[in-house]
Every structure is written in structure tokens, then in C-alpha cells.
Amino acid sequence: MSYQVVEQAPSAEHFIQLRASLGWSNPAINIVKHSLANSLFWVSIYQEQQLAATGRIIGDNSMYFYIQDVIVAPDFQGLGLGTTVMSHIERYLAHHCQAGATVGLLAAHGKEAFYQKYGYGLRDGKSLGMALCKFI
Numbered sequence: 457m458s459y460q461v462v463e464q465a466p467s468a469e470h471f472i473q474l475r476a477s478l479g480w481s482n483p484a485i486n487i488v489k490h491s492l493a494n495s496l497f498w499v500s501i502y503q504e505q506q507l508a509a510t511g512r513i514i515g516d517n518s519m520y521f522y523i524q525d526v527i528v529a530p531d532f533q534g535l536g537l538g539t540t541v542m543s544h545i546e547r548y549l550a551h552h553c554q555a556g557a558t559v560g561l562l563a564a565h566g567k568e569a570f571y572q573k574y575g576y577g578l579r580d581g582k583s584l585g586m587a588l589c590k591f592i
Contacts, residue, residue, distance in 0.1 A: 457503055461540060465498040470507040477529050496521070496552075499544035501537050509537035511545055521549060523561035542574055 466474070468488045475482055482488060492498075496517050501509040511526035523545055528537045549559055563571050568578060 457535075458539075459508065459537070460502045461544070462500050462502070463498060463544060464500060465492045465495060465512070466500045466507045466510055468492060470586055471525075473509065474507050474510060474527050475525075478527060492530070495524075497548045499541050501540060503532065508532040509541050511541035511543060513548060517552065518554070519557055521553060521559045523559065526561075538570065542570075546574060551571060 460525070465471075470486065471492060472482045472488055481530050494515050495512045497513040499511055500507060509526075509528040510531060512524050513521050514524050515521040526538060526541055526545075528541075553559060559576075561571060561576060563576075572578075
């Protein structure tokens with residue numbers, strides 16, 4: 457299979473379809489469009505016209521960078537597309553992060569080892585406190 461890798465956001469419709477393919481819920485399309493437009497960096501991988509994988513960075517582009525929405529469609533998992541997404545993300549971070557910056561992410565359950573390969577560690581809840589999420 458041949459893939460096209462582009463460093464740009466997918467359409468809101470493709471993004472919603474990709475999230476739904478994993479059973480993730482989606483907010484209203486206008487919220488998705490606003491979110492896509494306000495990201496710092498995107499990488500999207502297509503197989504023909506189908507969005508096969510994507511990932512992005514959000515944050516203030518100075519002190520804080522958060523890796524978000526690293527997603528590989530079920531039909532394309534296990535083919536190295538997640539690694540391709542992360543290589544583009546890591547390259548962006550290498551060029552934009554200054555000393556003292558924080559790069560964070562929230563890994564899907566069971567995907568922690570994938571991110572540990574890139575140097576991301578689990579929080580122990582002691583020295584850095586507990587990681588908290590609130591979903592509205």
C-alpha cells in the first residue's frame with residue numbers, strides 16, 4: 457500500500473469519522489473545526505482518499521506542548537503508521553521546544569509502552585502529583 461503523509465490537519469469530517477472508527481465520541485462539528493484550526497502542528501496519513509492515521513500538537517508553542525489525537529484507523533493498525541505520525545511529531549518538537557519546555561500527552565489505556573519508546577514516562581503521582589482529566 458502507498459500512503460501520502462502531509463503535515464496538515466484533516467477535514468473535520470474525516471477527523472470525526474476516524475475518531476468514530478475507534479468508538480470515540482465527537483463534539484459538534486463547529487467545535488471540531490475550531491479545534492483543528494487552533495492546533496500548533498498536524499500530521500495526517502492518507503491511503504488514497506481515506507484518512508488512515510493522524511496526530512497533532514496543541515499548546516502555547518513556548519512552554520507547553522501536548523501531543524493529542526494520535527489515531528490510527530483499525531484497518532491500518534500494526535502497519536507502522538503510528539510510528540510515522542510520532543516521527544513527524546518528534547521532529548516538530550525537536551525544532552520548536554526550548555530548554556525548560558514541557559511536552560505531555562494522555563495515552564489511551566494500553567498504549568503507554570508505545571509512547572515510552574519515545575522517552576515519555578508514566579507519572580507516579582508522587583513527585584509530579586496525579587494526572588487529572590475532566591471530560592465535559
